[in-house]
Amino acid sequence: MAKQLPYSTMREVFARFEAAEPEPRGELEHVNAFTLVVAVAMSAQATDAGVNRATRALFAVADTPQKMLDLGLEGVTDHIRTIGLFRQKAKNVIRLSRILVDDYGGEVPDSRAALQSLPGVGRKTANVVLNMWFGHPAQAVDTHIFRVGNRTGIAPGKTVEAVERAVEDNVPARYQRHAHHWLILHGRYTCVARKPKCPACLIRDLCPYDDKTLEPTPRTEGRSAP
Template sequence: MAAVKKARPLPPEDVESIFATFARIDPEPRGELEYVNAFTLLVAVVLSAQATDAGVNKATRKLFQLAPTPAAMVALGQDGIEAHIRTIGLYRNKAKNVFLLSQKLIAEHGGEVPDTREALEALPGVGRKTANVVLNIHFKQPTIAVDTHLFRVGNRTGLAPGKTPLAVEQALLKTVPEKYLLHAHHWLILHGRYVCKARKPECWRCAIAQWCRYEPKTPLPDVQAKAIVR
């Protein structure tokens, strides 16, 4: 994960203000991956590594119609899975993992997706981030999945300065007020994806800019500023 300049940690009152703002603007944030059940959510998240959600959704719509369960996915076979996800990066290895994790779900969990991080991480192709996403979205556990967007936002803002994704995750779990923990991961990822962008954060339209430690703030682009003046 790319290095991001760390800011000084924010005081608790600023953290509260940031998440209260997120909650007011978007009370029920949603992930952007499409799925029909816990199994297809798990598969979608596995496929999303180093790929865009939009790209994964385009590839999985037909796949999930044909194979919405582990048994159906195994019946489709690794080659059949590959045929549907060729547009996704690393598709051969991902197809192998999806096939193997489907087999393991049948053999060890009765075809059901387990609800613990330990059991999820024991599945082929499933790491801590993937497990946290599934636990959060499907099982409504207050986990935080740190991707590149959330890692950047945690460090830039001062919400959770840390050198590694795990450090940022652990800092957020300690810092975010409990009432906001369930949705914190979605708020921060979406904020990083659409506002606090990697190359040029759009500070001029950021709802939490007044509490953010990032400096210097990005000003309103000249073209838009001139349009406002006119």
């Protein structure tokens, strides 16, 4: 685990992220706050691409809590069979839809505590919804952010909660809104787990990671001179 980067370095890191991707977006498809909650909850132990393939048809017929209840457990289950843990996730979708209809007038609350009270919604899902839909500077820490935070010193911590606090405490305020998206995308496509793509990394010179991968050695054509 790297030490926390100095504040001046943090500013440069996120200035580069912003310059490369001024408005980063999450990759889960959704049309409103409700479908975002459902999509993020379904993404546990599943890829965003896999969730999107399953939810496109689902959200076409059920994009509100009441429509989801009208579709019923069997209908939801049939739509998401390709997603891991689909049976439990379908039950959670029906249960959370019922709670939203009965307790919140069919609207998604903008409170972390209220969101976390919904079946299948943990702190990460709540933070994603708060950030992406309601514009709160909430930091949703997944495996990518946990790895990048510790490897680079952007947000070191031994637990998800510690990394979340490190992002909140150390990322400059102007970058808080998009911080978790930049870090997720960086971890998903550049700072990958097994063999990070350090030669292509836009913060390589600022990163203290000791085991950086190197540029491939060019092959020499022909035989070497005697």
